[in-house]
Amino acid sequence: MYFIDVILPIPLKQAFTYSVNKDEAAFLKQGMRVAIPFGKSKVYTGIVYQVHDQPPVGYETKSIDHILDENPIITPLQLKHWEWLAAYYMCSLGEVIKAALPSAFLLESETIIKLSSRNFQDEESLSDDEFVLYEALQHQSSLHINDARAILDRKNIVSIIQKLLDKNIIEVEETVYEQYVPKMKRYIKLAPKYTSEEKLRELLDSLTRAHKQREVLMHFFMLNTKTKKPISSTALQKKSEASAATLKALIDKGILEEYYVQQDRVEFSDEASSEIKTLNEAQIKAYGEIKSSFETNDVVLLHGVTSSGKTEIYVRLIEEVIATGKQVLYMLPEIALTTQLITRLQKYFGERISVYHSKFSVNERVEVWKNVLSEKPKSQIIIGARSSLFLPFKNLGLIIVDEEHEPSFKQYSPAPRYNARDSAIVLANLHKAKLLMGSATPSLESYHNAKTGKFGLVTLKKRFGNVLMPDIELVDIKEKTRKKQMTGHFSDRLLEEMQEVLKNDEQVILFQNRRGFSPVVECTTCGISPQCPNCDVSLTFHQYKNQLRCHYCGYHMAMMKSCIACGSETLDTKGFGTEQIETELKTLFPNSKVARMDQDTTKGKHAYSKLIEALENEEIDILVGTQMLAKGLDFRNISLVGVMNADNLLNFPDFRAHERSFQLLQQVSGRAGRTQKRGKVLIQTYNPYHQILKQVSVNDYEAMYKEQLEERYNYKYPPFYRTIKIVFKDKNLTRVQKASVWFGQALELQFKENILGPEPPPVGRIKNKYIMNILVKIPKNQSLEKTKKYIDNVQRSFNSIKEFSSVRVNIDVDNY
Incomplete structure (x- = not known):
């Protein structure tokens, strides 16, 4: 007997053993997919972990349904990396696999019901619901379980299906769908019998009456002489302005023939069109330092001010690595950034670039996966967000983590709650590749690692072309309000500067870190404000839809005409978001083109690129946005950046609030004046004397670093202590409190004063679940391994307590 251990994409820590025959055992390899029965009637896709001949102890093995792959789709190095992710971030390998693989690879069973072959006569004996399903099946051969739910308008229909099964009226089959379908492109060619000139002449004569068909043919010959490439049906239709019916008539007559070619869904222009820019003196120096630092360090941090030309240095390094035939992974925190970067890198590397992120369809991601796996030239350079870390690289030479300080590199939900920057270091190590991090405002941890010699450190202090850093001015809006110098949310200083910039045909960016109106x-009468029924937050007013929305669970309702508590019609809005700024701008600057960039306006697949393109083409005069704007976007004509209110960033209940505020404000400021003219930044605040704002205004990263480091040391936070956050969620408040207290006390027995909590977070209820947090602080001299093991044991005991069975526990390692 032969057996395979299979990992299922479910949150269970163990692998499952299935039996296979001799031939299957010889064919199967680690990393292949198999469809396997699980439970009573489920079919899952599992990943083969190992093939062996040891029967499991204590249970009878089932045999597999069928093998889904000819070759492994996961490499041994990938599995090694995923095992590390599962161990380090305290989750199961199944959860990592679910996050890593495009969902088209992970088929789950789809329950299909159909009428049994026996004739059923006794319709009277059926209940109403049973009869409705029976009747529906008379009209169509089979029903998906979700369709049956929709027909009956009930969630739980298993019992009804079970009764119909018992009566032998229906049958159930579990089918697995192979979801990935290659995209086929339709091409047109002339039928072979018409290739001789004589036959062609006869053909054209025979079509004297069919003008449209003749026209299509003439255009076909014209295209054929112009290009040696195959002619697609869409190109022919477009050129000849013919309908699909005309084309079909020619195919039916046997004059033209159609054929299909598999085509990749994501394509870029053919050739690299420009030479790599020559580096300036400072860049050459930094480039040299990175190269020599790589000789002794595997990880190097490039600390270069905004607009110092870090991308050009990356390009030079990428060029070197791909010349040796190795692959390069270029990771970015934000999808908005990838759109702009692709255009820049395409100029240098043409078709050798593939892109991988969540805005792509499942099929597009499968294609990139397969290209990387088979080391196709078009996937030598991968640009992607954090999920690109999971691709099946075989020959990785360099990883670049741009804007490494960005919180978007951290996945908060669902598991694995990994940090892509840290995981990339491990990936580079497995491939014996080099890793370069770049940032104008590095995270405290990375900078500390570089300062203490763990990473190499290279600094780039000058902006490209010796452009001056922007002039940053703090505007005291408390003083301006007192002197009545505010128009809406704009101070007279900001409006004055904006008018000046717009007069010179230059562009403005305004930053407000809140979306909505x-x-x-x-209510001004009774003071009540509408709250979300599922979360402990007030609803945000969105004017463009005239809706009140919850930003945590998505609940929404129409904006009220009057107060729900007292009926008064005097409703007032407090605070402001990007939408309100946009509305005010349209009144203040009626002749300027205003646009907004936040989650509400960038929902579509190409929404980012359209906005960025419009700004680059100077079709937008003023762009209002949230922190999406702060990322490393590069616009040539922005000479003013306005921060509407810096205070809501600083007063946030998080130990990283000041560091994050500095990074965000510094990054936003960096969008100004990236060409010869010096840019201007105005930061509106109620507290212009705040230490962080002063440091931002003089670009003093070192001062911020020293001050924050001292605070972290005093209060036992990273980089001096490691942290693990344990989150408890349940619908019952008393139960979740009781559970978290039990867990906290068990941890205190071992870790004493290094346990904080249990405490509710600032928003204590989300989606009708109450939340409690415990923070475990781990000093450097305490074994991380043993700490995790202890937490694991506590969790095991916790899971065996029946009273807490409904409480969800999430563990977040390095929760920053």
Whole structure:
């Protein structure tokens, strides 16, 4: 007997053993997919972990349904990396696999019901619901379980299906769908019998009456002489302005023939069109330092001010690595960035670039996966967000983590709750590749690692072309309000600068880190403001849809005409978001083109690129946006950046609030004046004397670093202590409190004063679940391995307590 251990994409820590025959055992390899029965009637896709001949102890093995792959789709190095992710971030390998593989690879069973072959006569004996299903099956041969749910308008229909099964009226079959379908492109060619000139002449004569068909043919010959490439049906239709019916008539007559070619869904222009820019003196120096630092360090941090030309240095390094035939992974925190970067890198590398992120369809991601696996030239350079880390690289030479300080590199939900920057270091290590991090405002941890010699450190202090850093001015809006110098949310200083910039045909970016129109709507009579029924937050007013929305669970309702508590019609909005700024701008600058960039306006697949393109083509005069704007976007004509209110960043209940505020404000400022003219940044605040704002205004990263480091040391936070956050969620408040206290006390027995909590977070209920947090602080001299093991044991005991069985526990390692 032969057996295979299979990992299922479910949150269970063990692998499952299935029996296979001799031939299957010889064919199967680690990393292949198999369809396997699981439970009573489920079919899952599992990943083969190992093939062996040891029967499991204590249970009878089932045999597999069928093998889905000819060759492994996961490499041994990938599995090694995923095992590390599962161990380090305290989750199961199944959860990592579910996050890593495009969902088209992970088929789950789809329950299909159909009428049994026996004739059923006794319709009277059926209940109403049973009869409705029976009747529906008379009209169509089979029903998906979700269709049956929709027909009956009930969630739980298993019992009804079970009764119909018992009566032998229906049958159930579990089918697995192979979801990935290659995209086929339709091409047209002339039928072979018409290739001689004589036959062609006869053909054209015979079509004297069919003008449209003749026209299509003439255009076909014209295209054929112009290009040696195959002619697609869409190109022919477009050129000849013919309908699909005309084309079909020619195919039916046997004059033209159609054929299909598999085509990749994501394509870029053919050739690299430009030479790599020559580096300036500072860049050459930095480039040299990176190269020599790589000789002794595997990880190097490039600390270069905004607009110092870090991308050009990356390009030079990429060029070197791909010349040796190795692959390069270029990771970015934000999809908005990839759109702009692709255009830049395409100029240098043409078709050798593939892109991988969540805005792509499942089929597009499968294609990139397969290209990387088979080391196709078009996937030598991968640009992607954090999920690109999971691709099946075989020959990785360099990883670049741009904007490494970005919180978007951290996945908060679902598991694995990994940090892509840290995981990339391990990936590079497995491939014996080099890793370069770049940032104008590095995270405290990375900078500390570089300062203490763990990473190499290279600095780039000058902007490209010796452009001056922007002039940053703090505007005291408390003083401006007192002197009545505010128009809406704009100070006279900001409006004055904006008018000046717009007069010179230059562009403005305004930053406000809140979307929507206003975060609170309040009744001026009784003071009540509408709250979300599922979360402990007030609803945000979105004017463009005239809706109140919850930004946590998505609940929404129409904006009220009057107060729900007292009926008064005097409702007032408190606070402001990007939408309100946009509305005010349209009144203040009626002749300027205003656009907004936040989650509401960038929902579509190409929404980012359209906005960025419009800004680059100077079709937008003023762009209002949230922190999406702060990422490393490069616009040539922005000479003013306005920060509407810096205070809501600083007063956030998080130990990283000040570091994040500095990074965000510094990054936003970096969008200004990236060409010869010096840019201007105006930061509106109620507290212009705040230490962080002063440091931002003089670009003093070192001062911020020293001050924050001292605070972290005093209060036992990273980089001096490691942290693990344990989150408890349940619908019952008393139960979740009781459970978290039990867990906290068990941890205190071992870790004493290094346990914080249990405490509710700032928003204590989301999606009708109450939340409690415990923070475990781990000093450097304490074994991380043993700490995790202890937490694991506590969790095991916790899971055996029946009273807490409904409480969800999430563990977040390095929760920053």
